[in-house]
Amino acid sequence: MKRLDQFAEIAFREHPGNKDELRDIPPITYEKKYFASSTDKAKHVDELTFEEQMVRFHEELELEREKYRPYMRNLVPAPSMTRDRQVCSHFQFRYQTPTDVSFTRVLDGAGDWEAVTIPDFRGPSGEDGKWTGFYRSEFAYPGIPDGKRVYLVFKGVDYKTTVYLNHKCIGSHEGFFAPFEFDVTDFLQENNTLVVEVQTDIPMMGVGGTKLDGDKIYAATGPGWDDPYNGWSHCPPGAGIYNKVFLEQRSELFIQDVFVRPDIDSGSVEVWIDAVNTTTRVMENFELELEIMPQNFEGEGIEPISFTVAYAGPGINYFRYKIEFPTYHMWEPESPFLYAVRIEVKNDSHCVDSRDRTFGMRKFHMDEQQVPKGTLYLNNHPIILRGANEMGHLQQCVMNNDFEQLIDDILIAKIANLNFYRITQRPVQEEIYDYFDMLGMMHQCDLPTFGFIRRNQFVEGVKQAAEMERLIRSHPSSIMVSLINEPSRTEKRRKGHRYLHRNELEAFFVASRQAIFVENPDRVVKNVEGDYNPPTREGLPDFHCYNLWYTNNVIPVGKMYKGFLPTIREGWKAGCGEYGTEGLDHAELMLSRYPQEWLPASEQDRWLPNDIHGAQTYNLHGDWYAEQTSMQGWIQASQKHQSLATKLMTDAWRRRADLVVSTAIHLLIDAWPAGWMKALVGVDRKPKPAYFTYQASLEPVRVNLRSDRWKVYERESLEIEAWLLNDTAKEYGKCRIVATLRDDSRDYAHYEIAGQLPIASSMYAGSIRFSVPSVQDRQKLYVDAELIDEGGRILNAERFAFEAFARARIQKPQKVAYLDAASELLGSLLDVAGERYSDEAQEDCTLVVSSPEAFNNERTAILSKVRNGATAVCILKHSDNGIWELEDTQIQTVKLREVYTLSMQDESLTMTGIKPDDYAYFYNLTTDRLDGMTNSHLLGEGIEPIVFAYQAHSETPGKRKLPVVGLKRVGKGLMFFICLPLAGRVGFNPTLDRLLVTLMSEKGVSPECCTPLLAAVRSDELR
Template identity: 35%
Template sequence: MKRIFSVLLVMFSLCMTAMVWSQDRFAEIGTRAYQTREHLLIKPQPPDLPDINLPAIHNSEAVFQPVFPISTGEELEEERKKLRRHYELFLRDLAPEMPLFRERTCLTGFNWRVETEADVKNFAGTLAGEGDWEEVSVPHYGPPLGRAVTYYYRTFEVHRLPAEEELLYLCFRGVDYKSTVFVNATCLGFHEGFFAPFEFEISKIVHPGENTLLIKVENDYSTTGSEDDRGNKINGDKIYGATGPGYDEPELGWHHCPPAMGIYQECYLEARSDVHIHDIFVRSLPEQSQAEIWVEVNCLKPYPELVSLMLDIYGQNFQDTALREFRYIPATVYVPGVGDLAKPQDWEQRKLPFEYGVNFVKIPVTLKDFRWWEPDHPWLYQVQIRLYNRDGQLKDTRKQQFGMRSFTMDTVHIPRGNMYMNGKMIRLRGANTMGHLQQSVMRGDEDQLIDDILLAKLCNMNFLRFTQRPVQKEIYEMCDKLGMLNQTDLPLFGSVRRNQFAEAVKQAEEMERLIRSHPSAVMVTYINERFPNAEGKPHRSLAAASEYYRLFCALDQAVLLSNPDRVIKAGDGDYDPPSPGLPDNHCYNLWYNGHGLGVGEFYKGYWQPVKPDWNYGCGEFGTEGLDPLNVMTRYYPDAWLPVDEKDRYNWDPSRISMAQSRRFHYLWYNTPGSIDEWIRTSQDYQAWATKFTTETFRRDPGMVSFAIHLFIDAWPGGWMKSIMDVDRQPKKAYFAYRNALEPLMVSLRSDRRSFYGGEETAVEIWIANDRNDVEKDCRLHYQLEREGKIVFAQSVPARIPVNSSRFQGFIRYTFPEETRRIGYVIRAAILDAQGESVHQNTLDLEVFPEKQDPGCSVFVCGVGGGAAERLVEQAGLQTAPSAKQAHVLLVDAYSRYTENSRQIDRMVREGKVLLFLELPAGDYEIGPTNVRVRKTEMGDYYFVSPETGHRLVEAYKPYDFRFWHNSSRDCITPLLSHTFTAPDWEPVLSSGSSNWVSDEGATMAVAEKAYGDGVIRICEVLLPDHIATNPVAYDFLMKLLEK
């Protein structure tokens, strides 16, 4: 074992140095548990907090007024206009115009069809354009899904053949997925992959006049698998994650997961010189005040050609000439081989003639007093290159924007994984994107593209994850101009087909070549949510960790050969850790219940297992929030909407294709009673969960990168975890995320939220600072408010960390006795030296009257140490010496009931209360009825609903039975692990029986049945360990003991 472990570590080190699906599918992923190599991992622990007790004596000078951040779409629109005006400066192109030596003709109109039997039998007819076609315009994207073939056909005119030393190219910016291209019935070639540009030289194939063009486009099922039209899950060879631009069809296309197909980027003809610039990459080296300009030149002359390059570098969005008419003549020195014979050309310096094909040169230039590219000030340069032949004739020109910046990850010093932008530490705070930016490009809507990126910046994000796919170059260019960092993912998901190993490496190089020139592109990943053992198909895909380490090493080499400075995070959401680089786990524990780690552990400061001595990231987290009503009524199909006014109160989200809210709401909130309530309640919960999760991340100094899932919905009802809808209306979660991402923020934390009079609270106050500077003389103010009136206020110097989080101390306060339930608020603020509020936060608490004695005696019919015995001890219940002398019979072992059922049933009929506690799954005969108990299917729940109308719970608030504190574990723990059904029983607390694919409706968590003069009750709510520190739990127990 030690030897295997050593080999794995060596491979790990090598890799480091080398540096149609439904949403039900994602729910199922979100509840898996993997424990394959956890012995290589450690579980990050909560910090040991120093015993700092902040003063809790009233200081009138410390009182401050609440400042409320923006919370409406109208306010956000005003902020967007201001930010747009600010960034207009960086959108300019002030560089001199370049002469153009290329002539481009865009090809937009095509005839299209799905392959027919005639195409297979008479392909010559297809090449000639015979048969029925549908007219479409490029960009064009959509079905069919799965294994399918479509054809795009058109004619184009060539008015003159290419002149001497001139070529004609047919260019594609992106075709999904496999393309075979024919011009005049001649096959030009083949390309696989949906995101990379490719081209063919066609000078000798075209002729004057009309020419024909046919593109055969092939689709396949993805490597992760997708469903056919019969519902069968089929795996294919398509390298595709689970996101695309989507298409305008509500059942599937709006959800932009199905792997559709088409020519979804530009297609054009371009005339060029036979010696031309193929690509430019500017490798910025700002710490050396240098840049290294990589130029690729295509030479299609039959014999070598001497060329020279003239370089100019200008400020693109500011006035500057950094380099002027720098002539570069490719040359080298012939270096003799070690041990070789002496040759006349040894150490001879010579000019480099460019030979047939691609030629590569690297040109170092010095840039003194340059402007840094930074997110807040994205100053851009533009290199302009002119290509001359041996006779000094100008043959081609090309330009490329670039920024002088560095981005690195420290993989040496502990904790490893800190990231640095221009030598300064940076934490990535952002969002996943799935389709909305791509759709803006496809529709030619540059203004929307700009605004979408600005809306991210207004939300205090500093990076976007281009989730599971590279995107169009226009998006990267705009991110450069607006200072929005981004992470690009190679579109691998789950596992990798063995036969696609080499194709994955090829596409990794294509990905890096697509993004490497962009200063905004700071990191790449290779695979999303990698699973152990190829998800049970090791005969189809790579399965062992050692195989993936080989893949990662190969991918690293492909990427780093194209860009030696690329920061690489091998996996995003790793279900088979460890992987090379920064550990990353996804965490949907407030939606896919039980995913990642428990809510209470998470809130307390634990994290999922990671490699020792490493920081970590969370690439995805989020919850659903339904679209607002105006979006629903404007876009949704009639079948998704209420039929009439009465139906508004029968409506639920199960009518929306792929929506999860109906099935999952049982875990988190009460069942709403109308479409309006569904929208409001779901958005309220989404906002609460967003604040809860984000602030927990901000308090954790090891969490160096996280991204909410999802930012803007590309389509109506497309992916309702988005925090902004398709019309760019912010949901409540947008503002919750914005507030929690304030660079300098105060956060309040308490595992308990409810107390009795006389109890002491110990609320933690934290300050999180994502900046590398500390504003001087800031003070931390805090005040306790009782029903809006200040109990005390205080302030202390704010101990602000540098790019980290820091515990400030405990607010300890003993609550006075109350005669009724009272709401308290702890409000905290960071005030600057001028007394202006920088950030504020609140925490709601409640104080209850003292406990009431039950006034009854109980008799335990259970096992030693069981739920009943523990409950009696923790609640201080009076026990009777016999069942006859007790008012209540507590049963936690069904066998004890069956042994004495006749006597027990008789005592109940005569007026006693029979209370069953925590019955395990099974079928039971209790009293005169049958009861079926089932295990909750989506983990143990943190919520049950009191909205049953039962007299025992009519006085409770809607969310009194949610996120209870566990006194034995000192954190939040689940309160329900089983539900039950029983005919003619009256529900007291309800839940639901649902899973990732079905919803059987409401079930009971607590219910009762009158039996003679007594009553039988079943309580599946986990009361032990919850009654001591949750006044509602104790009060509810007392009610259960009443007759």
């Protein structure tokens, strides 16, 4: 049965058009200026091999380890008192059975149990993912000292938890990420039985391929589990006790939480202290002593200060103190200095409880006053967030107690020039935030909601928003939260009877923002990640864009590359929280970790990637690259496209730093083999080539070269734009760009221009204009550019590669007859001489016709000439909706999604000088940008595909080829049908021109002596 790809369905569904508060975003306007001729030349931009990049990767990783090792120190002296803790790690587990209606069976340990060690996370026991299971543990506990209470602490259980201690229900909790605890002092015995009932529901976003949806507040990210079919792919919803469980002794009056609000503007901190009085009486006249100490560096802090508390009533009490802190070290990503505040509860000068909390002196805020709103600031300096999504690999590090890998995973992001992680669609274990703090990695935390929110879960969602904030608020690395991922329209999805409509969802945002404000007034809140039903009423807009994978998702590729942006709310900047494409894992990882049934018998055997559970490559590759035959071929082709897409998209967003203030690729590191293969680094931590592409694209200070024409003719005038990109808070007042036009053996010309780089900005620097050198046939040419500061230091270098073609390389047809004015125009654009068609046209000529009316008027004569050996080239337009009547069939066009690449018969590529990427990313003079290749394909009996798109089908291995250029044999002659849009393209795309001239030059012959092009088509037909 064909699996529904839930994520592709979201991306391909119809998205709403413009609304009153949305606006189209055209490219940046600028006054064109040109580079001057120069005597200086740019150095060759060397392109490292993958092996050389891997060597550099390991060297850089080792340097980063050494750089940040000092920041992971803890120089804080041990407290005068600590809490006794007993860890509960060994349990037995079993799923609920019908006989458990008598619940005493569970409490007594009846049934078949398996031994498990916490953390334990597991998948669904049924199709819908809904199950109930029990964890059971027996343990001894010594006597409890006078004046002490014992708390049973759960750091994280997924999803609904009910806890029984010694046959007594002591409490319950809903949600998978928030810690919770119970006072169990009165229920403990010398020997104890703990039973934890865990229930998991169907997630609110539903189960792919069904109409099932439930009440579980969960999006599409979890730690996963080691099951290649259910646990690896796309982080499916599981459940279990995935975080620590322990018993902790506390004083009758203890500190539950400490939160420090730094104020770098006034040189002070506000310390929030949550104190719990476990008794039923009022506690009076005790002291809270506060001390601030440097944690990971040697320096000054704040000496102990005592505050007398008049009284604390039963339950929780909230105390706040503002402390002057004029001299401090700032927390910065490159120098993450940390402090610790220690709070001691003292009674008659005797310490009865102590609690430390790490914090950093930093400020993160968003400007909502100056239009366009949405500029982000770190420590009062503008900042642009460049990052990646995280979906499970960091969580796995903590669950496996592998903190060295956790450190490396954060440093792998830093050496790729990332400054933040989007911890996608869920809060995670607090240890991850601790290491973010120490390593200077900012992060965004998401409430785990996706698409829709159940109306009956409104209040629970608000509660969990507050729990999320309490979990992360003390961490200086925590800069922003979001409230839902990719909300969609209930009206379109017929979900209104189940979910909040958009106006109600806006009410949820308001309520959640207020709940977060109560916990932390300084939090920057982004209502929506990837808004598919914009606009939101408050805060920074955000879009997700997968237009180089889910074709033209959100914005057409050519418009994005030109400088357009998706529609966003009037008066605001925006973020792009997700973008990316799939690239298959390396062969070594596949062979060592994949199930055998996913792999070919040998690496040389024919193989298709649809054998990989959950992979999108086979279904979606056809819009981007040709179908491959071997495993290695698929790996190379998918990784090549992933690299190209990574560069095109990252550079496009960077050139729009005037409005795009946050970007995150989806995603950096995979948590499992074949997990989310959009990852740039496999679970084995071996980067794919796109990782290095991303690293180069995110160089903080860059020169970037851009042109809409990637294939040109010799002696044409070509212009290449140069952009200056600066993600830093440093201004470069005077700099130069020096550029050289060259090929692999010689330099042709040198150019330069002066420029400046304002902080956190992008700007057009100028255009390099030149005449394309003459070539023999086709040749790669390069423009290498260097960005040089006023001191002569090279800040960055970039190469723009393009291909030049000789104009008169292919033999042109001698005898051509045109049936209409449009075909005559085509001939003139191709410089193919001919005459207007008449009945006297010779039998061996080429007939060119561009309309069904002209063809049908002369149908009998045309078909007669073709049967006798003539060639007919028929240009079809999808907009004509015409039928081309042949004797045995009708030829017409059928609507196709707009595609940017087409494929050709493999066997003909070498023989005719055609390369695999020759029919890709055509330039359109009419729109002055890259444009779609076609939006239709041919339909008719007997058409053999020459240039084609793909369509998956289940009858045979491989894909059906949808001809865009097709051949039909009629007698001794040939009929070529072409449904490529030619206006604005012919004359400006050399490979298109060569194809058309080649078709017009082909002659009908017997199979044994046919030309290379026809031989290739026929060999494919015979296969």
